[in-house]
Amino acid sequence: MITRACISINNRCNLNCTYCHFHAPEKAEYLSEAEMDIYTILNNIKRHIDKYDIQVFKLGFVGNGEPLLDYEALQSYIWYISDYLAEGRIAAYTITNGTLIDAEMLRFFKAHKVNVGFSIDGIPDIHNKLRCNTHADVMNAIKMYRSMNGSYPSMNCTVGRATLDRADDTIAFFRPFGSRITFSRMIGNGGITMNDFHAFLKQAMCKLNVRTGGYDCTMYGGMCGAGINNIFYANGKVYLCGNCIDLPAIADSDSPLDSIVPHISLFDRNDCYRETRKV
Numbered sequence: 001m002i003t004r005a006c007i008s009i010n011n012r013c014n015l016n017c018t019y020c021h022f023h024a025p026e027k028a029e030y031l032s033e034a035e036m037d038i039y040t041i042l043n044n045i046k047r048h049i050d051k052y053d054i055q056v057f058k059l060g061f062v063g064n065g066e067p068l069l070d071y072e073a074l075q076s077y078i079w080y081i082s083d084y085l086a087e088g089r090i091a092a093y094t095i096t097n098g099t100l101i102d103a104e105m106l107r108f109f110k111a112h113k114v115n116v117g118f119s120i121d122g123i124p125d126i127h128n129k130l131r132c133n134t135h136a137d138v139m140n141a142i143k144m145y146r147s148m149n150g151s152y153p154s155m156n157c158t159v160g161r162a163t164l165d166r167a168d169d170t171i172a173f174f175r176p177f178g179s180r181i182t183f184s185r186m187i188g189n190g191g192i193t194m195n196d197f198h199a200f201l202k203q204a205m206c207k208l209n210v211r212t213g214g215y216d217c218t219m220y221g222g223m224c225g226a227g228i229n230n231i232f233y234a235n236g237k238v239y240l241c242g243n244c245i246d247l248p249a250i251a252d253s254d255s256p257l258d259s260i261v262p263h264i265s266l267f268d269r270n271d272c273y274r275e276t277r278k279v
Ligand code: SF4
Pocket: 013, 014, 015, 016, 017, 019, 020, 021, 022, 023, 064, 065, 066, 097
């Protein structure tokens, strides 16, 4: 049964990170600004929670772009589910590149119990090369988060060849924050093998609180969870995950959640389903 979803509320970003696979030519052609009624999606999620008495439905406002570019729309979606958020029946989160966030936004997310994660690729030398010289801006945003919330936020770091060359420095960078770090494997140009990624994770786990394991995503060090309990909304359609937008959609975005039953062939869940498919 579906108990997790991500909604891509937009397909645009104010950065142009070197490894961004959403905007790489092979994926970009699948992204469009197709109308998607997010209130209908949220209604369907609420009905699904009620019908199956789901204790906690995990909902990410994350996808193919920077969500805070459309902050007003995001705010209205959060208001729309605020009773479910207050009761803890929806655990919502968003992930930002940290360049647009301000104190008012942080206050709003805190008031509605929406977790905010920040993308930061470790030390400035690496981050600035990959993520458009934004390290100082992201760090300022992270410090503002800490001053308002009393602890540092969760952070997401993409691990490529440059990170492996500076593995100790990268791990040391994250250590003082004491928050949960999601490392993801870079693919494509500058990308690394699964074995190298797992070796890095093993090293990082000795010193950091690292997200990993379970049926989730091999990009984060777990097993592939495609088609189990998680779906991804974008372009008016539903996909297995954010990396599968160039595979056929599994439903239209206005479909009731219990009608969305992905039929995917058996595969080794230690591998990425998407990477084992031919488009
Ligand atoms: S901030 Fe995220 S969506 Fe924007 S270009 Fe960078 S990786 Fe892509």
